[in-house]
Amino acid sequence: MKYIITGSLGHISLPVVKSLLKAGHEVTVVSSNIDKKEEIEKLGAKAAVGSVSDQAFVSNAFLDAEVAYLMLPNDYAAPDYPALQRKVSDIYVQAIKQSHITHVVLLSSIGAHLRHGAGPIDGLAYLEEKLLELTNVHTKFLRPSYFYSNLYAMTGMIKHAGIAGSNFGDTDEKLVLADTDDIAEEASKHLLNLFTGNSINYIASDERHPNEIAEILGKSVGKENIPWVTFTDEQAVQGMLDAGLNAHWANLYEQLNSSIRTGKLQEDYWKNRPETLGNYKLEDFAKDFAAAYEQ
Numbered sequence: 001m002k003y004i005i006t007g008s009l010g011h012i013s014l015p016v017v018k019s020l021l022k023a024g025h026e027v028t029v030v031s032s033n034i035d036k037k038e039e040i041e042k043l044g045a046k047a048a049v050g051s052v053s054d055q056a057f058v059s060n061a062f063l064d065a066e067v068a069y070l071m072l073p074n075d076y077a078a079p080d081y082p083a084l085q086r087k088v089s090d091i092y093v094q095a096i097k098q099s100h101i102t103h104v105v106l107l108s109s110i111g112a113h114l115r116h117g118a119g120p121i122d123g124l125a126y127l128e129e130k131l132l133e134l135t136n137v138h139t140k141f142l143r144p145s146y147f148y149s150n151l152y153a154m155t156g157m158i159k160h161a162g163i164a165g166s167n168f169g170d171t172d173e174k175l176v177l178a179d180t181d182d183i184a185e186e187a188s189k190h191l192l193n194l195f196t197g198n199s200i201n202y203i204a205s206d207e208r209h210p211n212e213i214a215e216i217l218g219k220s221v222g223k224e225n226i227p228w229v230t231f232t233d234e235q236a237v238q239g240m241l242d243a244g245l246n247a248h249w250a251n252l253y254e255q256l257n258s259s260i261r262t263g264k265l266q267e268d269y270w271k272n273r274p275e276t277l278g279n280y281k282l283e284d285f286a287k288d289f290a291a292a293y294e295q
Helices: 013-022 034-043 055-062 081-097 119-132 148-161 180-192 210-220 233-242 247-261 267-271 282-294
Strands: 002-005 026-031 046-049 067-070 103-107 138-144 164-166 175-178 198-203 206-208 228-230
Touching: 002 013, 013 026, 013 034, 013 180, 026 034, 026 055, 034 046, 046 055, 055 081, 067 081, 067 180, 081 119, 081 247, 103 119, 103 180, 119 138, 119 247, 138 180, 148 164, 148 210, 148 282, 164 210, 175 180, 180 198, 206 210, 210 228, 210 282, 233 247
Parallel strands: 002 026, 002 067, 026 046, 067 103, 103 138, 138 198, 164 228
Antiparallel strands: 175 206
16 A cells, blocks of 8 residues: 655654554655655655645645545744644645545544634644545544643743643543554554544543642652642743743643633543553653653
């Protein structure tokens, strides 16, 4: 089979590419970074170097593929990130229409069921909707939960203020967490074992209350009894601005975290909870967190 993989050689795409190549498939990797070309080719894949905002480039890269793995790019410099998400989504869909692609695995997100009101997740929801409009294309929407890597943002608070927190966490609801290796394993499984129809799979590695998260992360760096503090939306935005995030992204993350606080972001996950969770638990992440904390 001929596969097209977006996301360059990131934490999820790289193991996916390796799994497909090991199974003997022909793989083309899309990357915006010319410096990745040699690394991609050393793996045994083809490199398609260009911008996913360029319709001609994407259509040409997708042209001969049969199966696509799609990710939307992050761009913290974009003046209107949701608009960029919609643009790239439309480009992907047009390229699929012009190609031989019959199966699509999309890296979406928990909260995409809301369609609106979840900050940076809204663009993924838009792409889900557009893919469902395609005829004769089978889709698998992977909806991982809150990435462990987002918790690295707690480093400064724990180090300098002795707290962890965000504008959620003052309810009984646990935060659902996901590791990129667990996501890559799930993505590879569906790419290697092609499916029929349109379906959604939630991916999670652990489910822990924010109070537990604060305690375990604090303990990992030698700070006992670190509390989780729930900020107001205004405090959360100001904290992100003080940390160097631009106002556009700070407001998007405020929307995302607010939807966690209200329970809306995770509501469909709890209704369709996966039977098994991934292997990488909060205690495993705490070891990586401690190593990064000391650097």
